[in-house]
Amino acid sequence: SVTYAQAAEAAKVNRKLNVSNFMAEPITDAAVLLEDKDNMRHRMELLIMEIQAEFCRALESEEFSGQKFLVDRWQRKEGGGGITCVLQDGDVFEKAGVNISVVTGWLPPDAVQQMRARGKKLTEGAKLPFFASGVSAVIHPRNPYVPTIHFNYRYFEVETPDGQKQWWFGGGTDLTPYYLDEKDARHFHKTLKSACDEHDTSYYPKFKKWCDDYFRIKHRHECRGIGGIFFDDIDAPNPDAVFNFVASCARAVIPSYLPLVQRHKNRDYGNNERQWQLLRRGRYVEFNLIYDRGTKFGLYTPGARYESILMSLPLHARWEYMHEPKPNTRESVLQKVLQNPKDWV
Amino acid sequence: SVTYAQAAEAAKVNRKLNVSNFMAEPITDAAVLLEDKDNMRHRMELLIMEIQAEFCRALESEEFSGQKFLVDRWQRKEGGGGITCVLQDGDVFEKAGVNISVVTGWLPPDAVQQMRARGKKLTEGAKLPFFASGVSAVIHPRNPYVPTIHFNYRYFEVETPDGQKQWWFGGGTDLTPYYLDEKDARHFHKTLKSACDEHDTSYYPKFKKWCDDYFRIKHRHECRGIGGIFFDDIDAPNPDAVFNFVASCARAVIPSYLPLVQRHKNRDYGNNERQWQLLRRGRYVEFNLIYDRGTKFGLYTPGARYESILMSLPLHARWEYMHEPKPNTRESVLQKVLQNPKDWV
Numbered sequence: 001s002v003t004y005a006q007a008a009e010a011a012k013v014n015r016k017l018n019v020s021n022f023m024a025e026p027i028t029d030a031a032v033l034l035e036d037k038d039n040m041r042h043r044m045e046l047l048i049m050e051i052q053a054e055f056c057r058a059l060e061s062e063e064f065s066g067q068k069f070l071v072d073r074w075q076r077k078e079g080g081g082g083i084t085c086v087l088q089d090g091d092v093f094e095k096a097g098v099n100i101s102v103v104t105g106w107l108p109p110d111a112v113q114q115m116r117a118r119g120k121k122l123t124e125g126a127k128l129p130f131f132a133s134g135v136s137a138v139i140h141p142r143n144p145y146v147p148t149i150h151f152n153y154r155y156f157e158v159e160t161p162d163g164q165k166q167w168w169f170g171g172g173t174d175l176t177p178y179y180l181d182e183k184d185a186r187h188f189h190k191t192l193k194s195a196c197d198e199h200d201t202s203y204y205p206k207f208k209k210w211c212d213d214y215f216r217i218k219h220r221h222e223c224r225g226i227g228g229i230f231f232d233d234i235d236a237p238n239p240d241a242v243f244n245f246v247a248s249c250a251r252a253v254i255p256s257y258l259p260l261v262q263r264h265k266n267r268d269y270g271n272n273e274r275q276w277q278l279l280r281r282g283r284y285v286e287f288n289l290i291y292d293r294g295t296k297f298g299l300y301t302p303g304a305r306y307e308s309i310l311m312s313l314p315l316h317a318r319w320e321y322m323h324e325p326k327p328n329t330r331e332s333v334l335q336k337v338l339q340n341p342k343d344w345v
Numbered sequence: 346s347v348t349y350a351q352a353a354e355a356a357k358v359n360r361k362l363n364v365s366n367f368m369a370e371p372i373t374d375a376a377v378l379l380e381d382k383d384n385m386r387h388r389m390e391l392l393i394m395e396i397q398a399e400f401c402r403a404l405e406s407e408e409f410s411g412q413k414f415l416v417d418r419w420q421r422k423e424g425g426g427g428i429t430c431v432l433q434d435g436d437v438f439e440k441a442g443v444n445i446s447v448v449t450g451w452l453p454p455d456a457v458q459q460m461r462a463r464g465k466k467l468t469e470g471a472k473l474p475f476f477a478s479g480v481s482a483v484i485h486p487r488n489p490y491v492p493t494i495h496f497n498y499r500y501f502e503v504e505t506p507d508g509q510k511q512w513w514f515g516g517g518t519d520l521t522p523y524y525l526d527e528k529d530a531r532h533f534h535k536t537l538k539s540a541c542d543e544h545d546t547s548y549y550p551k552f553k554k555w556c557d558d559y560f561r562i563k564h565r566h567e568c569r570g571i572g573g574i575f576f577d578d579i580d581a582p583n584p585d586a587v588f589n590f591v592a593s594c595a596r597a598v599i600p601s602y603l604p605l606v607q608r609h610k611n612r613d614y615g616n617n618e619r620q621w622q623l624l625r626r627g628r629y630v631e632f633n634l635i636y637d638r639g640t641k642f643g644l645y646t647p648g649a650r651y652e653s654i655l656m657s658l659p660l661h662a663r664w665e666y667m668h669e670p671k672p673n674t675r676e677s678v679l680q681k682v683l684q685n686p687k688d689w690v
Binding site: 084086219220282289313314318320 | 415417429431433440442563564565623627630631634635641644649651652655656658659660661662663664665666667
């Protein structure tokens with residue numbers, strides 16, 4: 001039980017943090033977040049809380065009948081927790097999931113092995129304490145002319161047995177249209193490029209290519225969508241600079257995507273367009289369940305909240321044997337671009 | 346070009362083999378199959394051709410408007426080929442795929458490593474010649490009261506560098522109902538048990554448990570369906586005995602399943618039942634893309650025919666965030682059985 005004095009104190013702290021803007025109370029105690037504002041863990045938590053809330057509000061404001069995100073705040077037995085926001089069966093968004101998580105625990109040896117393979121200097125076979133926080137979202141709109149967007153920005157710390165700390169950031173934003181609109185593609189990539197260029201003009205070309213390489217459905221020899229940016233293991237030049245870069249990318253999501261929603265959400269479409277959208281959503285499921293590192297890492301982690309991981313899956317998907325778009329259709333135009341990623345800026 | 350004499354000779358061989366009963370010409374030349382009838386590769390190929398054809402005909406005869414399987418005979422650049430039969434968008438079967446393949450090639454080191462982990466005595470790091478043949482099928486009916494069935498029976502040979510041959514059989518049949526019908530469950534398991542008991546009464550209990558353990562959606566702590574039988578690496582007591590056992594199992598598929606189709610295919614159902622079926626199909630996709638060894642092995646094999654591998658996916662699937670059946674409904678009854686596999690005979 002909480003005394004009036006304690007409740008009043010908590011309310012004061014919450015006002016200072018302006019938690020009323022967030023989708024739920026932060027995972028870390030608000031007083032702790034306020035007390036040590038320079039701590040990168042806390043800076044990242046405040047950033048992802050802000051990104052989650054602003055993105056959810058922006059999407060809600062596009063709905064026709066006032067549909068709102070459902071908010072699930074969950075705790076993890078092993079340490080930390082998250083806030084999962086889902087808007088399902090909306091008029092504009094068929095399924096939209098925006099998740100933040102702030103977790104601590106022990107890295108399983110498998111994960112250590114994977115990180116070593118990526119070049120991290122970690123002791124083999126050791127169980128290492130880690131901290132991870134991030135925001136991730138997948139938005140599947142109803143109208144086939146509105147693309148699906150995915151983004152994820154994350155911060156990771158691992159402690160080595162000698163007490164040293166390794167840290168890095170990762171993330172990306174990418175677009176999966178059902179019909180190619182070159183104006184959309186250029187706007188989306190340009191917005192991401194601007195966010196990157198503020199920090200380092202070598203970032204966009206490098207991270208654009210990384211994105212094309214990562215989001216590949218290898219067995220089909222095609223990309224999941226028209227790309228965007230993707231990066232991992234970024235720890236240079238220094239924590240401040242990387243954090244600011246990640247914050248710029250995360251804040252570029254709304255301006256990169258909302259204009260596309262607004263431009264297309266009222267367009268007429270028929271069953272033909274819907275069926276093609278469902279087929280492409282089947283491909284999205286294939287990528288996420290077969291290749292996506294985050295999904296795999298998540299599902300194989302004991303105690304993982306699988307509902308938050310699998311919220312990225314569409315409400316509906318379709319698989320047809322040997323489906324091939326007819327030549328010279330808008331569907332075949334998209335497929336060609338997925339097979340041969342293009343430069344958009 | 347083929348002379349009249351050659352064509353007449355081929356026709357004679359085909360008549361002797363009665364290939365007109367098959368869905369397509371066998372992958373191995375009919376004359377070769379006839380010439381060396383004791384060769385286990387040939388016996389298995391003839392068995393899977395027979396199983397494929399009988400199962401496809403049996404399913405076709407359940408359709409209301411004479412829908413037929415589409416037949417794709419394909420060759421693999423690396424050696425061998427297959428016959429993929431698909432019936433899509435039927436009145437009774439929403440998507441039914443029955444595939445046979447007969448392939449030769451070189452085992453990639455990863456696959457050798459996996460087999461070594463399962464106890465095979467194979468040289469590490471070597472590229473070994475292999476032969477594999479099998480039949481596999483997944484049937485997704487339209488009516489939610491008709492269960493989905495899957496079966497797969499396969500024969501494998503690997504040659505070791507000293508010229509020795511290792512061989513084994515694997516396979517299984519399992520049922521995924523959307524609503525639990527205890528009579529169905531008992532009939533299905535009893536039929537499989539009889540097929541096993543003819544050969545060894547220790548088989549059914551062992552392979553029933555193996556099936557429950559294998560077809561688990563681990564992150565959801567539930568089984569994919571109500572099981573059946575599953576086994577792998579069977580090479581004792583001798584090739585003849587194992588082949589006969591596998592043939593019995595494969596021939597038990599029709600009597601285990603067709604009565605269920607006939608019993609339920611005309612039952613009335615509504616949107617509620619359809620939506621539950623689609624959600625369960627989402628779970629089916631999760632198992633196949635995340636855990637199924639055959640799917641993974643297939644998709645990671647260079648030159649694999651992914652359309653034949655992914656024909657197991659349903660025409661439609663659905664994912665809802667945090668869906669939980671209401672207590673004391675028929676949906677919750679099924680879910681309880683999936684969480685706690687039962688003995689049915």
